[in-house]
Amino acid sequence: MNLMRFLFVSFLLCTCRLIYAQANLSGLVNPFIGTAGHGHTFPGAVLPFGMVQLSPDTRADASWDGCSGYHYSDTLIYGFSHTHLSGTGCSDWGDILVTPGVGKYSFNKKDYASTFSHQNESATAGYYSVLLNKGKIKAELTATQRVGIHKYTFPKGQKAFIMIDLMHRDALLNVSMELKDSVTIVGYRQSKAWAKDQIVFFEMKLSKPVKTSEFSLLSKESAVNDNGEVNSNDEARAMAAADALNSVKQKGVFYFDMTDGKPLIIKVGISSTGFQGATLNLKTEASHWDFEKYKAYAARVWNAQLSKVVIEEKSKDKLSIFYTSLYHCFIHPSLNMDVDSTYRGRDKRIYKASNFTNYTVFSLWDTYRALHPLFTILERNRTRDFINSFLAQYQQAGRLPVWELSSNETDCMIGFHSVSVMTDALIKGIKGIDTAAIYKAMVAASNYTNFGIPEFNKKGFLQIDDESESVSRSLEYAYDNWCIAQVARYMNRKEDERLFTKRSQAYKFLFDVTTGNMRPRKNGGWLSPFNANEINNHFTEGNSWHYSFYVPHDLEGLIKLHGGESKFETRLDELFNTSSKTTGREQADVTGLIGQYAHGNEPSHHVAYLYNYLGKPQKTISRVKQICNDFYKNTPDGLIGNDDCGQMSAWYVFSSLGMYPVCPGSPQYALSEPLFKSVKVFLEDGKSFTIENTNPSKGIVKHTELNGSVLLNSFLNHENIMNASSFKFIKDDEKKQESNFGKELVNRPGSKVGFDELIPTPVVNAKSQVFKDKLEVSMDMINMTPMIIVYTLDGSEPTAFSKVYRTPFTIDSTCVVKAKVFTNYGTSLNSVANYYRLNNNCEVELLSKPNSQYTADGAQSLIDGIKGNMFWKRGGWLGFQYQDFECVADFKSPKELSYFSAEFLQDTRSWIIFPQEVAFFGSNDGMNYTTIATVKSTFNDKDDNVRTEEFTTTLKEKVRYRYVKVKAKNYGKLPKWHEGFGDEAFIFIDELEIR
Numbered sequence: 001m002n003l004m005r006f007l008f009v010s011f012l013l014c015t016c017r018l019i020y021a022q023a024n025l026s027g028l029v030n031p032f033i034g035t036a037g038h039g040h041t042f043p044g045a046v047l048p049f050g051m052v053q054l055s056p057d058t059r060a061d062a063s064w065d066g067c068s069g070y071h072y073s074d075t076l077i078y079g080f081s082h083t084h085l086s087g088t089g090c091s092d093w094g095d096i097l098v099t100p101g102v103g104k105y106s107f108n109k110k111d112y113a114s115t116f117s118h119q120n121e122s123a124t125a126g127y128y129s130v131l132l133n134k135g136k137i138k139a140e141l142t143a144t145q146r147v148g149i150h151k152y153t154f155p156k157g158q159k160a161f162i163m164i165d166l167m168h169r170d171a172l173l174n175v176s177m178e179l180k181d182s183v184t185i186v187g188y189r190q191s192k193a194w195a196k197d198q199i200v201f202f203e204m205k206l207s208k209p210v211k212t213s214e215f216s217l218l219s220k221e222s223a224v225n226d227n228g229e230v231n232s233n234d235e236a237r238a239m240a241a242a243d244a245l246n247s248v249k250q251k252g253v254f255y256f257d258m259t260d261g262k263p264l265i266i267k268v269g270i271s272s273t274g275f276q277g278a279t280l281n282l283k284t285e286a287s288h289w290d291f292e293k294y295k296a297y298a299a300r301v302w303n304a305q306l307s308k309v310v311i312e313e314k315s316k317d318k319l320s321i322f323y324t325s326l327y328h329c330f331i332h333p334s335l336n337m338d339v340d341s342t343y344r345g346r347d348k349r350i351y352k353a354s355n356f357t358n359y360t361v362f363s364l365w366d367t368y369r370a371l372h373p374l375f376t377i378l379e380r381n382r383t384r385d386f387i388n389s390f391l392a393q394y395q396q397a398g399r400l401p402v403w404e405l406s407s408n409e410t411d412c413m414i415g416f417h418s419v420s421v422m423t424d425a426l427i428k429g430i431k432g433i434d435t436a437a438i439y440k441a442m443v444a445a446s447n448y449t450n451f452g453i454p455e456f457n458k459k460g461f462l463q464i465d466d467e468s469e470s471v472s473r474s475l476e477y478a479y480d481n482w483c484i485a486q487v488a489r490y491m492n493r494k495e496d497e498r499l500f501t502k503r504s505q506a507y508k509f510l511f512d513v514t515t516g517n518m519r520p521r522k523n524g525g526w527l528s529p530f531n532a533n534e535i536n537n538h539f540t541e542g543n544s545w546h547y548s549f550y551v552p553h554d555l556e557g558l559i560k561l562h563g564g565e566s567k568f569e570t571r572l573d574e575l576f577n578t579s580s581k582t583t584g585r586e587q588a589d590v591t592g593l594i595g596q597y598a599h600g601n602e603p604s605h606h607v608a609y610l611y612n613y614l615g616k617p618q619k620t621i622s623r624v625k626q627i628c629n630d631f632y633k634n635t636p637d638g639l640i641g642n643d644d645c646g647q648m649s650a651w652y653v654f655s656s657l658g659m660y661p662v663c664p665g666s667p668q669y670a671l672s673e674p675l676f677k678s679v680k681v682f683l684e685d686g687k688s689f690t691i692e693n694t695n696p697s698k699g700i701v702k703h704t705e706l707n708g709s710v711l712l713n714s715f716l717n718h719e720n721i722m723n724a725s726s727f728k729f730i731k732d733d734e735k736k737q738e739s740n741f742g743k744e745l746v747n748r749p750g751s752k753v754g755f756d757e758l759i760p761t762p763v764v765n766a767k768s769q770v771f772k773d774k775l776e777v778s779m780d781m782i783n784m785t786p787m788i789i790v791y792t793l794d795g796s797e798p799t800a801f802s803k804v805y806r807t808p809f810t811i812d813s814t815c816v817v818k819a820k821v822f823t824n825y826g827t828s829l830n831s832v833a834n835y836y837r838l839n840n841n842c843e844v845e846l847l848s849k850p851n852s853q854y855t856a857d858g859a860q861s862l863i864d865g866i867k868g869n870m871f872w873k874r875g876g877w878l879g880f881q882y883q884d885f886e887c888v889a890d891f892k893s894p895k896e897l898s899y900f901s902a903e904f905l906q907d908t909r910s911w912i913i914f915p916q917e918v919a920f921f922g923s924n925d926g927m928n929y930t931t932i933a934t935v936k937s938t939f940n941d942k943d944d945n946v947r948t949e950e951f952t953t954t955l956k957e958k959v960r961y962r963y964v965k966v967k968a969k970n971y972g973k974l975p976k977w978h979e980g981f982g983d984e985a986f987i988f989i990d991e992l993e994i995r
Contacts, residue, residue: 025306026125026299028316028323034087034643036072036636038591038600041328041643042084043070043123045143047298048305049359049382051281051335052270053084053093054141054148056130060109062091062169062193063979064588069094069169072636076113077132080141081168082148082270083200086331087643088363089589090412092194092405096187096202096268097168098150102135102158105253107216112163125306125327126298142295145335146281150266151291154258161255162266164204173197177249182209185254186275195408197348200270203278207265207289208256216251265289272407273350277338284339305330308378309653312678317634322656322676325632325649329371332645333386336360336407344407346397356388362404365413365476366602366644368420373661374650376428377721380684383425384432390418391434394441399448414469414540415476416445423483423665426490428718439491442484446500453477460502460761460829461509464522464538468873471510471518472540472603475550478506482553482753483665505758507551511561513783516571517544522875524764524817524833533596534584536853537873541589543582545575545596546603552663555613556752561783565614572610576623585853592631592640594623599631600641605651606662609670612749617671617714617742618700624655624672657681657691658729659716667718668749671742673701673729687724695731701741702732714742715749761831762789762805762819769857770836770864777833778808779819791819798830813837836864844992846878847886847965854879854988861990862887868990870946872905872912877988885915885968885987889994894924894962899995900933901952902966905988906943908978913985914939915968918951922961929965941971950993964994 034041044055058074059066067088069081079099085092099112106112114134121130128141135158140151154160166175170191177187185204190197256264267289269282286294306323313319337343337358345351351358375383394400400419403412419442426433447457452467456477462470482504488496512519512526520527520538532544539547549572551558562568580593591600598604608627611619631640632652639648654660658674679691704711705728706720716727732739742748760782766775779789790802795816805819814837821828844859856878857864868876878885900920906913917936921929933953951968971985 026302028319029125029327030320030324031123032636033324034639039639040067040087042068044128045141048330051146052143052148054143055084067091077116078113089642090194094169095200097165099163100137100152107251125302127295142298144285147286148268149294151263153263160258161253163253166250175250195406198406201275201278202270203282205267210254212255214253215249271338272344273342308682310680311676313676320634321632325652328649329646332361333359334361346393357385359389362401363645364417366647368417370650371646372421373664380430400441400445414473416480419480419483420664423486461506464875468537469540471520471538474506478504486665501753508760518548523769524831533582535587536584542603549607554753569614609660609662612670612714615743621673668715670749671714689721690726693729699731702730702739712747759828761828764831764833770860772838774810774812776808779805788822843890845888848880851879862992877990880987882984884970889964894960896958896960898955898958901950901993903950903991905948907946908944911980911986912988913971917969919967921965923963926963
C-alpha cells in the first residue's frame with residue numbers, strides 16, 4: 001500500500017510538473033530575440049509549423065535586414081501581413097497586408113504607415129500586440145494554422161477603416177480583390193521575389209459590415225512603387241498585362257460603423273490552391289468570433305509543443321533564451337496544405353496528399369546541420385512528412401528540394417542536402433519512409449546536370465574553372481555523396497556504396513599540406529596568391545578558415561592529412577586564436593567571430609565539437625560554453641547572425657543539452673556539457689529521456705552515467721535517447737584541468753569513410769595560364785607522399801609508359817598537360833592544365849587597379865583570345881569598382897587600325913553594370929593621345945539577366961597608331977531602386993579586339 005501511494009504521489013508530481021510547464025512555457029518565449037542585429041526573425045503570431053505567420057511589417061522594401069519584414073530599429077509599421085520568413089538571408093512573403101486607420105485614408109505607404117513605440121508593444125508565443133500612434137489604435141494578432149486573427153480597438157468617435165495592400169513588397173505578376181458581401185472580402189496575389197511564382201488566395205471575414213469602400217485600380221500608370229519607380233521589368237510587363245484586362249483592384253479601403261465601441265475582429269484564411277481552399281480553411285479553423293479564445297488556444301498549442309523539452313533553471317534570462325530558441329526551431333518548415341489535404345505542387349498543379357502532410361520552406365543548406373537532426377528526436381512523425389514532401393517534389397519536378405519556397409525551387413545556396421535529412425532519418429529508425437524511392441531520388445540529385453555536379457563526378461572535385469564557390473561545393477558534394485553511400489550500404493548495394501564513398505573523399509583534392517587549408521585549384525594547380533582569411537567567390541559565404549574543417553564524415557582522414565592529432569589540434573587552436581580580421585569581399589553573414597571561427601554562419605557550427613575527436617573534450621566544453629554565453633542573449637539583438645529558419649537556434653538547443661550532431665547521417669552525437677541541472681525530453685512514443693548535470697557551473701566532466709552505468713565516452717548514440725535512458729554528467733574537482741573523459745580512442749566519436757582510399761590527382765603549377773615565350777611547369781602530390789607522376793603534353797591519356805615527372809620542365813607552345821599518379825594499388829584521375837601562348841606582339845598595361853577578387857590572369861588576359869563567360873564567379877574577368885577602367889595596348893610599332901572592340905559583362909543584381917561609354921584613343925609617343933571613337937551604352941540597367949556585350953566601332957578610314965588607350969566610364973552610384981543603393985557599380989571587362 002505504501003509503495004502504491006509512493007508511486008501515485010510520484011506520478012502526480014511528474015504530471016504536475018508537466019502541466020506547470022505546459023501552462024507557462026509560452027510566456028517564457030521572447031519573440032523579439034533576433035529582431036535586431038542580423039537575426040532576421042519576426043515577433044508576430046504563428047503556431048508550430050503554421051501556414052500563417054501574422055506579423056507587423058516595418059520594412060516596405062526587400063533590404064537584407066528587412067528579410068522578415070520587421071526590424072527592431074524601425075519606427076514605422078506599415079501594417080500586418082500574413083506570411084513571414086524567420087531568420088532567412090533573402091526576402092520574400094509579406095502577403096496580404098492589412099492596415100487599420102481612422103479618418104481620411106491614403107493608398108500611399110508614406111501616409112498610411114504609423115509610428116509606434118516598443119514600450120507599447122508586446123509578444124509571446126502565438127500573440128502580438130502594439131499601439132499604433134497614428135489614430136491611437138490598439139492592434140492584436142493571433143493565429144490558427146491557416147487563419148490569421150486580427151483585433152483592432154479604435155478610439156471612440158473616430159471614423160475607422162482598414163486598408164488592404166496587395167502590392168506590398170514583392171513584384172506583382174497578377175492580383176485581384178473583391179468585396180464579396182458586406183462582411184467578406186476575397187482576393188489573391190501572385191508575386192515574384194525569391195520564389196519566382198508564388199500565389200496566395202485569401203478570404204477575409206469581418207465582425208462588422210463594411211459601410212463604404214474604395215479601390216485603387218492597377219494599370220500601367222500605377223505600376224510603380226511608392227518612390228514612383230517601376231520595380232522591375234517583370235513587374236512592368238505584369239502591370240501592362242493587368243491593364244489589358246481592364247484594370248484590377250490591388251488596394252482597397254473599407255470603412256466601418258464603430259459607434260458600438262466594440263473592437264473590429266478580422267479572420268483571414270489563406271491558401272495556395274484557390275478561393276475554395278481559403279474558404280474551407282477559414283470555415284474549418286475559425287468558426288467563432290472570440291479573439292481571446294483564439295489567443296488562449298495558440299498559447300495551449302505552444303505550451304504543449306514547448307513542453308517536449310522541460311528544463312530546470314532559475315534564471316529568467318536563460319529560460320527565455322532556451323525556450324525562444326526552441327520556439328524558433330518550430331516555425332519552419334511551414335504547412336503548405338489545405339484542411340482537405342490539397343496543395344500546390346512544384347509543377348504548379350494541384351494535388352491531394354495521401355498519408356502525409358505537405359510542407360514548404362526547406363532551408364536545407366542551413367537546417368540539415370542541427371534543426372532536422374533535432375526533429376529526429378522531437379518531431380519524428382513530422383520528419384516523415386518532410387521527407388514525403390521531398391519525394392512529392394521529386395515526382396512533380398524531377399528534383400529533390402535544394403532551397404524550396406512556396407512550391408518554387410530557388411536554387412539558393414549549394415549542395416543537395418535533402419539527402420542528408422533523408423539519410424539521417426533512415427539511420428535513426430524513422431518509419432514510413434520508402435527507402436527505394438528516396439534512394440532513386442538521391443542518386444538523381446547526385447547526377448544533376450548543373451551547378452558543377454557533372455564536372456565534380458568526372459574529376460572528383462571542382463576547380464575555379466568549373467564552377468563558382470568551387471571549394472565549398474566540392475566539400476559539401478563530398479558529404480552528400482557520403483550520405484548516399486550510407487543508404488547504399490543500408491540497401492546492400494555494394495558497388496554503389498563504393499562509388500559514392502570515393503566521391504565523398506573529394507576534400508583530399510583540395511587540402512594543401514603546406515598551408516593546412518582547403519585551397520582553391522585553378523587549371524590543374526593551386527590558386528595563387530592565396531590568403532586563408534580572404535572571403536571570395538571560391539567559398540560560400542566565407543573563407544578557407546571557415547571551410548577547412550568541413551569534412552564531418554571523415555575526420556580521421558582529415559586529421560591524417562594534417563599529419564596527426566597533435567598538428568590537427570594546433571590548427572584548431574589557431575582557428576580560434578588567430579586574428580578575426582577578414583579580407584576580400586564584405587560578407588554580412590560572417591559574424592560572431594572567435595578568431596576565424598564564425599558562429600553567425602553555418603559552415604563553422606560543428607567545429608567547436610571537433611576536439612572530441614582528438615580526445616580533448618574539455619576544450620570542446622570550454623568553447624561551447626563561450627559561444628552559448630556570448631552569442632545568445634535575451635535581447636532583440638540576441639542572435640549573432642541570421643537564425644536561418646531555426647538552425648542558429650537549434651545549435652543552441654542541442655548545445656545547451658550537452659550534445660551536437662557533428663555528422664548527420666551518423667547515429668552519434670558529440671558531447672559537450674549541459675547548461676542546466678536537469679533536462680527532460682518527452683518523446684512521441686510516450687517515453688522520456690533525462691539529462692542531469694551534477695554541477696553545471698563548476699568543475700570538469702569526470703565521466704557520464706547511462707542508466708547508472710559509468711561511461712567515459714565523449715559521444716552518445718541516438719538509440720540511447722530513444723530508449724528512454726537516464727543520462728548524467730558527473731563532475732570532478734573544480735581545480736582539476738583534465739580527466740579520462742573522452743580521452744582514449746575507444747571513448748571518442750568516430751568519423752571515417754571506412755574503405756577505398758582515394759588517390760588524389762597531382763597538382764600542376766605554373767605562374768600563369770597565358771605566356772609569351774616560354775613557361776615553366778612543375779608538379780606535386782597533394783599529400784606529399786612519394787608516388788610516380790606521369791604526364792603527356794598533347795592532351796592524350798597518360799599511361800604507365802608515359803613520361804615520368806622528375807623535375808620542372810619548360811613549354812614554349814600552346815598545349816594541354818594531363819597528369820596522373822600511378823601506384824601499386826591503383827591510379828588517380830587526371831589533372832588537366834591548359835596553357836596558351838600569345839600569338840601577337842602586343843602588350844597591355846592596366847592603368848586602373850582591379851579589385852583583388854577579380855584579377856583574371858592579369859592584363860594579358862584582355863588579349864589572350866579566351867573570352868569570359870556569363871558565369872563570372874568562376875574567374876576570367878577583370879573587375880573595377882569606384883573608378884573608371886583604363887588600359888593601354890602597345891603594338892611596339894605603329895599599325896594601321898580600323899576595328900575596335902571591348903567586351904563587358906552586366907549582372908545588375910550583383911552590382912555589375914555596363915559602362916556608360918567606352919572611348920578609344922590613339923598615340924605614337926605614349927603621351928599625347930587623339931580620340932579615335934566613343935561608343936555610348938544603349939543597354940537597360942534594370943535588365944536583371946546576366947549578359948555580355950561588345951562595345952564596337954569600325955572606322956571608315958584606317959588610322960595608324962602604336963598605342964591604343966581604352967577608357968570605360970563607370971556607371972557610378974547605384975540608384976534608389978537597386979538593393980545596393982548608395983554604393984557604386986562594378987565594371988567587368990574581359991576581351992579587347994583591335995584589328
